[in-house]
Structures are given as structure tokens and as C-alpha cells.
Amino acid sequence: MLAKVPAAAPVPNSVERGLRTGPAVPPEAYPSWTVNAYDLDLEGMRRLFDEWSLPAYRAQQVFAGLWAREDTYEEMTDLPGALRRRLDAELPAQLEVLTERSADRRATRKALLRVGGRHVIESVLMGYRDRVTVCVSTQVGCAMGCVFCATGQMGLEGNLTAGEIAAQVVWANRAARSLPEWMPRRVTNVVFMGMGEPLANYRATAMAIVRLQDPAGIGLGARHVTVSTVGLVPGIRRLGMDHPQVGLAISLHAADDELRTSLVPPNRWWPLLELEAAVAEWRERTGRRPSIEWTMIDGT
Secondary structure, three states, X not given: OOOOOOOOOOOOHHHHHHHOOXXXXXXXXXXXXXXXXXXXXXXXXXXXXXXXXXXXXXXXXHHHHHHOOOOOHHHOOOOOHHHHHHHHHHOOOOEEEEEEEEEOOOOEEEEEEEEOOOEEEEEEEEEOOOOEEEEOOOEEEEOOOOOOOOHHHOEEEEEOOHHHHHHHHHHHXXXXXXXXXXXXXXXXXXXXXXXXXXXXHHHHHHHHHHHHHOOOOOOOOHHHEEEEEOOOHHHHHHHHHHOOOOEEEEEOOOOOHHHHHHHOHHHHOOOHHHHHHHHHHHHHHHOOOOEEEOOOOOOO
């Protein structure tokens, strides 16, 4: 049994905001708010094409090209040249690979990406004989401040949009084409374990999960998605309600509140007893077991 600890500290406003749910962008703002094609779902793409007085099937073609085939506009030869030029000018598909390195005989790829023309983020592709997993980022930097994490020492620079999160899988599917021939050539699993705390950017994370499952695009099953968290209790509860088929990983690292707070500062907002209760509720709701992540640190 875990020991009882003093009452949790107040949650900072910056974290509280990130845990809020609801639409990340008001529906009436679609699609004029975006400057990046990856931020539009299929319905948003259809609305834009309707504004442009173009048929709905063209929106379907572009959406499938971006998400299902990972094409650039130049590669979408089923579109008229004039439309491709207009898309480039007015709705750029901004997914720029700044650097890409491989290791483990080309089975692992790490990339620095600029998505949406704004932020530079890191994604990692890991190939295995029976699966291909991509680790995606949800924020630029991180506000959690975990002492063993380089990203946590950066501080938070900004949140990614749902499209910026999901577009990392587009890069991964492109990169998977050149994996060793004995591996799958397409992403089979997505883990939200890159830069940032996914549940501190809940709305974008939840919308990205929906985007990944869209059968008109990537078409990934929910059970092939795992979200990692340092223990943001309200987000764990909401994830279980909104996405019961999605996996959960708890970045635990210590079973003692005093030690865990020194390693994972958010523990002072939601101590272990509260985290334990939230995970038990998640298990009851989903019927699944969470994964536990533990960093081996000398002297702890």
C-alpha cells in the first residue's frame, strides 16, 4: 500500500489550460484559420474546396494523397496543374525534413522536422521484424521539468496542432519505404512519447488520434496507438472516456512520493495515491493494462 502524503499542490494555470477538452479550433473557423494542409481533416478540406468552387471529390483526392499515399502536391498527378500550383501557394503541405539519421542497420531513423512552417520537433522511427513504430512529439519543449529528460529542461515553447502531430506519421511512412526488406514498409504502431506531455496538450492529442484512425487517410487502429504521460490525472480519466481502445503508458520512475516529486515534479500536483486511483479507473473503463516506464537512475 502506498503511503499517504500531504494534499497535492495547486495545478499551474498553464497545465490546467492544456488539460481542457473541447474543439481545439471553433468549427466556424474552418478552414480559413489554417496555413498548413495537414491541419485540415477531410471535412475541413471539403469546406475549403467548396469555398474555392471546386467539387468535393477533389478534396477527397488531395486528402488521400497527403495522408494515405504521403504525396507532395507535385506527386499528385491526378490533379490539374493549376490546382497543384494553387494548393502550393494557398494551402502548403508543410512537412520539412531538416536532418535525418539512421542507426541499427537502417532499422532506426531519427528526424528533425519542421511541420507547419513553425516549430522544429523530433520524431523517431523504429523498425522490427513484425512491426514499425513511430514515436511522435506533441509539444515543442515541455513544462513538466523531469530531471532526467533533456526536453524537460528546455521549458515549453509551444503546443503542436493535431495536424502537426499526425503529420509526423506521414514522414514515418515515407521513411519506412526504405527500411530493410524483411521489415514492414508502413507504420503499424504510434507512440506519443516524443517531445512534450501529450495530456498537457489534450485537445490536439485527442484530435490527432482521431486523424490517425481516419480510413480515408492513415487508417490506423486505435489499439495500435499508445499515449505516455507523467501522470496528469484529469487527462488519464478523459483519455479513458474518449479513447478507450488507446493504450496508456505511465512514466513512473519511482514508487515513493518524495523521490518521485524530485524526479517528476508533476507528482506534487497528483501524488501516487491519486495516480493509482486514476489508473485503476482507466483499467476498469477500458479493460486494458497500462505500461509502466521506469528510468534506471544510479542512487535512486
